[in-house]
Amino acid sequence: MDENLGCPVLITGNEHSRFLSERYGYKEWMISRFLNFIPYPERMLDYINDSKNLHHYIRVNTLRTNPQVLKRRLGEKGYHLSDTVLKEVFEIKNPSYGDIKIKDAGSMIAHHNNNDNNDNYNEATTQTDYDLQSGKDRNLGPKQASIGSTIEYLRGYYYIQDLSSCIAVEELEIHDGQDLVVLDMAAAPGGKTTHIAQKLNNKGAIFACESNSNRLSSLFFNLSRCFVHNTIVLNTRAEEINELELQFDRVLLDAPCTCEGIIMKDESRKKSRNLEDLETCSKRQKKMIVSGFNALKPNGLMIYCTCSFAPEENEMIIQHLLSNHKDAKIEPLNYGMNGLTSFSKYQFAEKMVYTKRFYPHIHATNGFFIAKIRKKPE
Ligand SMILES: C[S@@+](CC[C@H](N)C(=O)[O-])C[C@H]1O[C@@H](n2cnc3c(N)ncnc32)[C@H](O)[C@@H]1O
Incomplete structure (x- = not known):
């Protein structure tokens, strides 16, 4: 048995690894290693570099609900869920519901706790933003919780997990x-x-x-x-x-x-x-x-x-x-x-x-x- 097994392997860099490490902001030793064992390494560096490529998944907690019920409930709230290779796991396309940023997630959580049976709280509230040009509040439409602060999440119906x-x-x-x-x-x-x-x-x-x-x-x-x-x-x-x-x-x-x-x-x-x-x-x-x-x-x-x-x-x-x-x-x-x-x-x-x-x-x-x-x- 080789006692060195597990000792880090340092792979000598070259012009290409230096170029990639500067371009994507990595330490060069990582890139020179990636070039040796990752399939299509440049494609990966490019892919990782764009946060739009990030995929989000949730796992249904079958101790609390089942996949069909959760898919329907979250679907009614505007989340787009699609199936994956595992029946208990969905990919969620809009985890923060488009570009609307929730500024007051804390108060929404309090709202959830006080209204345990109110499943339509999202529709009951709207979100506004101050419009610089008109000097008035703008209505941004229904207020939507991020996927980590829905009532279903707090009740343990799902876990956010890759x-x-x-x-x-x-x-x-x-x-x-x-x-x-x-x-x-x-x-x-x-x-x-x-x-x-x-x-x-x-x-x-x-x-x-x-x-x-x-x-x-x-x-x-x-x-x-x-x-x-x-x-x-x-x-x-x-x-x-x-x-x-x-x-x-x-x-x-x-x-x-x-x-x-x-x-x-x-x-x-x-x-x-x-x-x-x-x-x-x-x-x-x-x-x-x-x-x-x-x-x-x-x-x-x-x-x-x-x-x-x-x-x-x-x-x-x-x-x-x-x-x-x-x-x-x-x-x-x-x-x-x-x-x-x-x-x-x-x-x-x-x-x-x-x-x-x-x-x-x-x-x-x-x-x-x-x-x-x-x-x-x-
Ligand atoms: C990859 S994370 C685990 C994630 C977790 N399994 C999950 O799915 O949520 C590794 C965890 O191991 C813990 N850890 C580190 N050294 C450990 C040790 N010697 N024994 C037990 N836990 C350790 C870390 O604190 C960390 O919480």
């Missing part, structure tokens, strides 16, 4: 409220925990680890908003989970990562990370995946995912597990582009093609990576 993240949970193979014990190793703010809970129909149990106590309130808020009743939150480092001597039917490791895949949502990441950060993340991911795998029951299933493009955080982590655990086997996934079978001087297992990569310019999602790992039966 399609790629929803696919990760879908691949955990939890069917119709099975009575399973699930470990979510990196849980806050709870997007995937709440999704697992709805797959379990609030049965079984979820152990949700989150090491950062500052992020616990968002996790508790979402668990309670989404009516999740089967989750135990552990404010601990997931690497320490084996000390509890518990065994799980399913393990999800949505690993803390460099987040290269969400640059479209957070431009600061074009410049804010360096190779040391990549190394820190990769080292931690190797420890976490081994702990998670050790806590898996024989024949149990683990999903490893990141919102990073970096092979050091993705295929190399899976290769690290395979090299150390002969009872780990990669299983095929239904969506995405094949994982890499080599990078720089490294060759990975042939079955690494079963892991999947998602790209904004190809899949209209965040940049994302998913691997599905089965622990062989004893």
